[in-house]
Amino acid sequence: MATQTTNPPPTPPSAVRQTSVYVYEAPVRLWHWVNALAIVTLMVTGYFIGTPPVVGTGEAYNHFFFGYIRFTHFSAAMILTVAFAGRMYWAVVGNHHAKQLFVLPLWRAQWWREIFTEIRWYLFLESKPKKYHGHNPLAQLAMFMFITLGTLWMIVTGWALYAEGAGEGSWPDFFFGWLRGYVHNSQTIHTLHHLGMWWIVIFMIIHIYVAIREDIMSRQSIVSTMISGHRTFKDDDPD
C-alpha cells in the first residue's frame, strides 16, 4: 500500500503517504514462526507427558506411544533452544529492532511514560494510539518478561530435567545439571516447568489477541509485518 513520496517534510499531514519501514529482518521472522511452532508442539506434548493417554493392552514391545510423545517434546525443545541461541546471536548482529527483546531502555523516562500511555489505550482511556516502528514500550516489556525470560526459564528447567535421563557426566548434565544442585528435589523442577508453561500460555492468549486487535485498531500493520517484515502505517499524522 505504501507509495514513495518525494515531498519533504513538513507538509500538511494529509498530503503525504509515508513509506513502509523494514522492521523485522528475515532471521527474526523465521525465529518467530519456528518458535511459535515449537511452543505449540511443546505445549501439546508437554500436556500429554503430564497426563498421558493410555494405549491398548498387549505386549509392551508392540507400543512406543509415550516414547514418541516424549521424543517429539525433546526434539521440539532442542529446536526451540537452538532457535533461541540463534535469536540471541541476531540480537547482536541484527538491526536495532532485533535487540528489543533483550535490552529494555529502563533509563529512558519517555519509555516509562509511554508504557502508561499504552496501558491507558488498552483501558479505553486514550482515543488515539501512538505510532511505533518496532514494539511499543508495553509490548516490549511483555515480550521481555514472557518470552525472553519465560523461554530461558523453560530451557533451563527443561534441560535440567532432560539431564536426569541423559545421566551424570553427559553434556546436558554438564550444562544444565547444576540446577539440581540448587533445587534438590526434581519434582520441584517439574512443578517450576509446569508453571513456566502456563506463563507462556497466558502470553500466547494475550499476544494473539493483541496482535489481531492492534492490526485492526492501531495505526500500523502488525500481523503482516511478522510475515513480510515491513511495517506500514494507516495514516500520516504525526506520532
Place this chain on the structure above:
Amino acid sequence: MSQAIETFYDVMRRQGITRRSFMKYCSLTAAALGLGPAFVPKIAEAMGTKPRTPVIWVHGLECTCCSESFIRSAHPLAKDVVLSMISLDYDDTLMAAAGHQAEAALMDTIEKYKGNYILAVEGNPPLNEDGMYCIIGGKPFVEQLKMAAEHAKAIISWGACASYGCVQAASPNPTRATPVHKVILDKPIIKVPGCPPIAEVMTGVITYMLTFDRLPELDRQGRPLMFYSQRIHDKCYRRPHFDAGQFVEHWDDENARKGYCLYKMGCKGPTTYNACSTVRWNEGTSFPIQSGHGCIGCSEDGFWDQGGFYNRLHTINQFGIEANADQIGTVAAGVVGTSVAAHAAISALKRAQKKSQDKAQVAQSKSENTGA
C-alpha cells in the same frame, strides 16, 4: 597410637571367617561398588594390611530404621564385618555398654583415634530451645554431634533425617530439626539418603571408605554416585510399560493387575535417585514398585513436603487453597482468556460506536454543506 590396631582381616578371622569366604566377600564388594575384577586383590590387600578405621555411630532425632536396615544387610559377611567393627567403638543402640560407660567409650574412641575415625550420624539435631528436644547422656545431641565431628576424618549422614531432615523437619518443623551438613560445615560429608537407606548401600559405602581410605565419588548433593547416580525410574523393570504408554489408572483396575507403569498413580520413581530398582530390598526380594505401590521418593530432599504421595506435582499453598501448578495455570489462563474476550467485546463496541459517530458527523457536515 602406640598399640597396633587390628586389620579388617584380623577381625574377620577372629570371627571364624575363612580366607576363602573373605575373598568371596572382596569380589562381591567389588561388584557391588561397580569396580572391575582387578580391584578384588586390591580390596583384599587393603583389608588385610591396613589398620581398620574406627567408626563412631551417633543417633539424633531418628526412628532407628537406618540401624534396622543396616543389620539386615543381605550379605552376612558385610554385616558381620562392618557391624562388629562399629559396635567395638560406639553405637548407643547396638553396643553393650550403657550410661556413663557408654559415654566414656565415646570419649575414649575420640581420644584414641583423633582425626582418624569416621563419624556416622543417624538422625539429626533439633536446634530450637538450644537443642533441648533431643538429649543424649544429659546433654543436647547437637553438642555431642559437634564434639564428635571435631576430630572426625569424614562424616556419613545416614538416611533422610541426617541428609535432608525427613519427617521431623517437615513443615512447620517445630523443633527446627536440621540436617547434619547445615550444622557441621567444615568436614567432608557424604549423604546416604533414604528412609531407610538400602542395607547393601550402607555397607557398600562404609566398605568403600574403609578400603580405599577416601570418600566415594559424590554427586552435586553429596550422595555417592555409585548408588545415587540414576533414578529409580531409569532402571525400573516397569519402564517398558512407561514408554509404551501403558499406565495404571486406578489401584484396582485391570492395568494394576497386569503390572503396568505407576506413573499416573504418582509414583515418584522419575524424580527419585536411589538404587531400589537394582539392589532391591531384603536380600533382593522386592522393592515398593514391584509390590504394586509407587515409589514415595523417600530418599529425596523434603519428601514429606511435596504434597501427596500420589501426585506428580507439588501442592502450592501460597494462594490459600491447595492447588498444584496445573490447577493454578488453568485458572490463570481462564481468567486471562475471559478478560481477553471481554476486552475484545468492548473494543468492538467502541469501534462500532466510533464508526456510527463518524458516519453521523459526515452526514451532519454533508447536510450542513447542502444546507449552505
